[in-house]
Amino acid sequence: MLEYHCFMGNGQVSWLFHVCLAKSPWELRSWMVTNREIKNELYEQVARISKASASPKRLELLGLLCQAPKTVEMLSQEASISVKLASSHLQDLKAARLVESERHGKNMTYKLASPSVANFLVTLRELAEERLTELQEAVRQLGESAHEWTGATRDELLQQASNGDVVVIDVRPANEFESAHIPYARSMPLSELKARLKELPKGKQIVAYCRGPFCLMSVDAVRLLRKLGYDAVLLKDGIVEWNRRAG
Amino acid sequence: MLEYHCFMGNGQVSWLFHVCLAKSPWELRSWMVTNREIKNELYEQVARISKASASPKRLELLGLLCQAPKTVEMLSQEASISVKLASSHLQDLKAARLVESERHGKNMTYKLASPSVANFLVTLRELAEERLTELQEAVRQLGESAHEWTGATRDELLQQASNGDVVVIDVRPANEFESAHIPYARSMPLSELKARLKELPKGKQIVAYCRGPFCLMSVDAVRLLRKLGYDAVLLKDGIVEWNRRAG
DNA sequence: GAAACATTCTAACGAATGTTAGAATATCAT
DNA sequence: ATGATATTCTAACATTCGTTAGAATGTTTC
Numbered sequence: 001m002l003e004y005h006c007f008m009g010n011g012q013v014s015w016l017f018h019v020c021l022a023k024s025p026w027e028l029r030s031w032m033v034t035n036r037e038i039k040n041e042l043y044e045q046v047a048r049i050s051k052a053s054a055s056p057k058r059l060e061l062l063g064l065l066c067q068a069p070k071t072v073e074m075l076s077q078e079a080s081i082s083v084k085l086a087s088s089h090l091q092d093l094k095a096a097r098l099v100e101s102e103r104h105g106k107n108m109t110y111k112l113a114s115p116s117v118a119n120f121l122v123t124l125r126e127l128a129e130e131r132l133t134e135l136q137e138a139v140r141q142l143g144e145s146a147h148e149w150t151g152a153t154r155d156e157l158l159q160q161a162s163n164g165d166v167v168v169i170d171v172r173p174a175n176e177f178e179s180a181h182i183p184y185a186r187s188m189p190l191s192e193l194k195a196r197l198k199e200l201p202k203g204k205q206i207v208a209y210c211r212g213p214f215c216l217m218s219v220d221a222v223r224l225l226r227k228l229g230y231d232a233v234l235l236k237d238g239i240v241e242w243n244r245r246a247g
Numbered sequence: 248m249l250e251y252h253c254f255m256g257n258g259q260v261s262w263l264f265h266v267c268l269a270k271s272p273w274e275l276r277s278w279m280v281t282n283r284e285i286k287n288e289l290y291e292q293v294a295r296i297s298k299a300s301a302s303p304k305r306l307e308l309l310g311l312l313c314q315a316p317k318t319v320e321m322l323s324q325e326a327s328i329s330v331k332l333a334s335s336h337l338q339d340l341k342a343a344r345l346v347e348s349e350r351h352g353k354n355m356t357y358k359l360a361s362p363s364v365a366n367f368l369v370t371l372r373e374l375a376e377e378r379l380t381e382l383q384e385a386v387r388q389l390g391e392s393a394h395e396w397t398g399a400t401r402d403e404l405l406q407q408a409s410n411g412d413v414v415v416i417d418v419r420p421a422n423e424f425e426s427a428h429i430p431y432a433r434s435m436p437l438s439e440l441k442a443r444l445k446e447l448p449k450g451k452q453i454v455a456y457c458r459g460p461f462c463l464m465s466v467d468a469v470r471l472l473r474k475l476g477y478d479a480v481l482l483k484d485g486i487v488e489w490n491r492r493a494g
Numbered sequence: 495g496a497a498a499c500a501t502t503c504t505a506a507c508g509a510a511t512g513t514t515a516g517a518a519t520a521t522c523a524t
Numbered sequence: 525a526t527g528a529t530a531t532t533c534t535a536a537c538a539t540t541c542g543t544t545a546g547a548a549t550g551t552t553t554c
Binding site: 035036038039040041042043044045046047048049050051053054055056057059060080096097098113114116117119120123124125126127128130131132134135138139142214216 | 289291292298300302303306385386
């Protein structure tokens with residue numbers, strides 16, 4: 001029976017006859033089959049990466065690992081899933097070489113396999129934000145509830161932070177701050193914010209950031225600070241987005 | 248029954264008690280549920296994009312659409328799948344807003360929804376090449392069979408092409424050349440190459456390119472030209488990769 | 495309006511995936 | 525070694541996905 005995509009059934013593939021004029025029918029067929037098999041294999045491999053990122057929970061786990069290496073338990077709690085499910089997802093990610101694991105005593109620690117993975121995730125998220133109006137709507141609602149940093153550029157923020165005109169606070173857990181943070185930022189985890197209020201000057205503007213645009217910690221921090229009379233705004237970028245804009 | 252990720256079952260989420268001290272238990276619970284639901288929704292939306300790219304055939308279709316708009320039939324033939332299956336995959340891609348369709352007479356034409364999609368695909372492919380040794384191996388074998396352009400930089404190639412030291416040929420079908428091509432390149436589809444050999448100078452180096460690193464047309468072109476005594480090499484970049492390096 | 499054609503919709507099947515619970519494994523403290 | 529703890533492996537289930545075939549839709553041409 002003839003297939004739709006039969007090898008020689010139409011004009012679309014007629015160039016093959018020119019290119020392969022010298023080849024015997026058997027050789028021609030084998031050449032095509034081989035080429036097709038090579039392509040299939042190549043795309044199959046690329047799809048391994050996108051399949052690994054094709055689940056909301058795996059995306060969330062990857063996002064958390066962009067901040068710092070973490071144990072299975074930490075990851076499961078922060079993503080609100082069971083330890084078993086987290087472990088299973090992490091193994092899928094490991095099979096796709098997106099993360100690596102290492103044992104530290106009783107705990108298994110997972111970390112991103114490469115900075116390229118973080119870069120890919122940001123590209124993916126930005127594409128989703130550009131294309132999906134549903135996502136734009138959801139993000140817009142987040143933005144409305146809090147005040148965003150309006151001081152234009154990255155360099156301006158760096159400048160003002162370096163000479164003390166604004167105070168940049170990193171409201172993530174301390175270990176994530178230690179793993180990597182924006183220059184001149186001060187670690188002030190959301191959990192300690194209320195107790196350490198006296199460290200913050202009322203006269204200056206306070207810029208709070210957290211894990212990135214999908215993390216709500218800076219939103220909460222800004223809401224709290226503004227209620228107490230501080231001039232607080234939030235920066236949507238996390239450390240990965242920040243570094244990306246550098247290149 | 249108590250869940251692993253119960254809301255108040257452990258120290259990991261204890262900061263909530265500080266932040267939300269002022270809230271009643273009901274308010275606290277509702278705040279958490281809402282935050283979790285927002286995050287779930289956000290990641291769900293992002294996953295729509297990666298799910299759409301999580302199939303080898305859909306990746307191949309997207310890759311073809313990066314070259315030029317095409318009808319369902321053209322796409323099905325070039326990807327070696329049935330028209331029905333192609334249509335089905337294209338509708339998945341359309342649901343994820345990665346492609347758009349337009350009717351031209353009897354034919355339905357699909358095109359990329361945005362250049363960001365092409366950019367995302369290259370990022371994905373590059374990540375796959377970096378992380379997956381299986382893919383590196385497959386690509387390496389392709390490279391061995393043909394001679395790659397060794398003239399270092401993009402700018403050098405542009406320079407040499409502009410003053411005629413090398414001849415850059417685009418071996419894709421003519422409509423893809425018309426849609427977009429590398430500056431100074433000459434359209435010479437693989438199907439016509441043998442018939443138009445006399446247009447190519449034997450004294451100069453010929454650089455052939457096609458759809459990108461996973462497309463085998465330039466490999467075949469170079470193989471043919473070298474057998475006939477031409478000084479031909481191939482450029483792995485397609486038009487998308489080329490433009491990306493511009494920014 | 496009828497015939498011809500390209501595409502999509504519907505239904506169906508087996509294959510792959512997400513999730514959970516229980517058993518098994520590896521490490522640490524004793 | 526033994527018990528306690530963290531993680532992974534196994535098995536099971538419902539759900540989703542890839543693929544195919546047949547019916548239905550929309551468009552052009554006559």
